[in-house]
Amino acid sequence: xxxxxxxxxxxxxxxxxxxxxxxxxxxxxxxxxxxxxxxxxxxxxxxxxxxxxxxxxxxxxxxxxxxxxxxxxxxxxxxxxxxxxxxxxxxxxxxxxxxxxxxxxxxxxxxxxxxxxxxxxxxxxxxxxxxxxxxxxxxxxxxxxxx
Amino acid sequence: xxxxxxxxxxxxxxxxxxxxxxxxxxxxxxxxxxxxxxxxxxxxxxxxxxxxxxxxxxxxxxxxxxxxxxxxxxxxxxxxxxxxxxxxxxxxxxxxxxxxxxxxxxxxxxxxxxxxxxxxxxxxxxxxxxxxxxxxxxxxxx
Numbered sequence: 001x002x003x004x005x006x007x008x009x010x011x012x013x014x015x016x017x018x019x020x021x022x023x024x025x026x027x028x029x030x031x032x033x034x035x036x037x038x039x040x041x042x043x044x045x046x047x048x049x050x051x052x053x054x055x056x057x058x059x060x061x062x063x064x065x066x067x068x069x070x071x072x073x074x075x076x077x078x079x080x081x082x083x084x085x086x087x088x089x090x091x092x093x094x095x096x097x098x099x100x101x102x103x104x105x106x107x108x109x110x111x112x113x114x115x116x117x118x119x120x121x122x123x124x125x126x127x128x129x130x131x132x133x134x135x136x137x138x139x140x141x142x143x144x145x146x147x
Numbered sequence: 148x149x150x151x152x153x154x155x156x157x158x159x160x161x162x163x164x165x166x167x168x169x170x171x172x173x174x175x176x177x178x179x180x181x182x183x184x185x186x187x188x189x190x191x192x193x194x195x196x197x198x199x200x201x202x203x204x205x206x207x208x209x210x211x212x213x214x215x216x217x218x219x220x221x222x223x224x225x226x227x228x229x230x231x232x233x234x235x236x237x238x239x240x241x242x243x244x245x246x247x248x249x250x251x252x253x254x255x256x257x258x259x260x261x262x263x264x265x266x267x268x269x270x271x272x273x274x275x276x277x278x279x280x281x282x283x284x285x286x287x288x289x
Contacts, residue, residue, distance in 0.1 A: 117262035
């Protein structure tokens, strides 16, 4: 089980409380597809991903981004059992979606950058540290059921 | 990985706009790296890593200067950073995985201070550039 200090929990909750899940999720996924274009391999049925503008405006990207970040909310509500929270999703990503877990790490890093751009100076080093830990734990949990 | 003409324009552009803040950003990137990735502190046992450390500030300035130099010679990053590449291979031997960590923190610093500059396209170019710098610095490792 991952140990979270009281400070880490507070930093995570305080940022999450101010996050617009739909906007941030959409932006994080769009940036993933733009910055690491090979990640588009998982979204061949999303329609037009031919340019950054197309990706940002793509309604399927927005919807999926929102879905992914909403799921992050589940981790935050269950910081003491992220493994359990993501057990089924881990199986899904392995067995049905066939996603290389490296992609979870890439998305996690992008999410941190998106949060930094929204929160500016309030996204202190301590805040970043807590969130880097969170995205790393989530990535690890999502990879855990792979076989 | 190859930097396209657009990437080069984006990188030069953002360094141009950051201007004099580069040094301060270098220091902040290091500070964030030490906080988020404590294992990176193992390369600095001789440093005071406390808040506001003069050594971290000075080192951040050096790191930023190297990035600026690479951006100014973006058509030949390997040439521009050749001596630094030798230094990292022969003396410093920082494990290659750590360049990505510092790169992440540098992007976070820019996102914090200049969110409007870090459009997705510029983000992509800058990420590529930072990867290229890391690749150059570790190129002579073996």
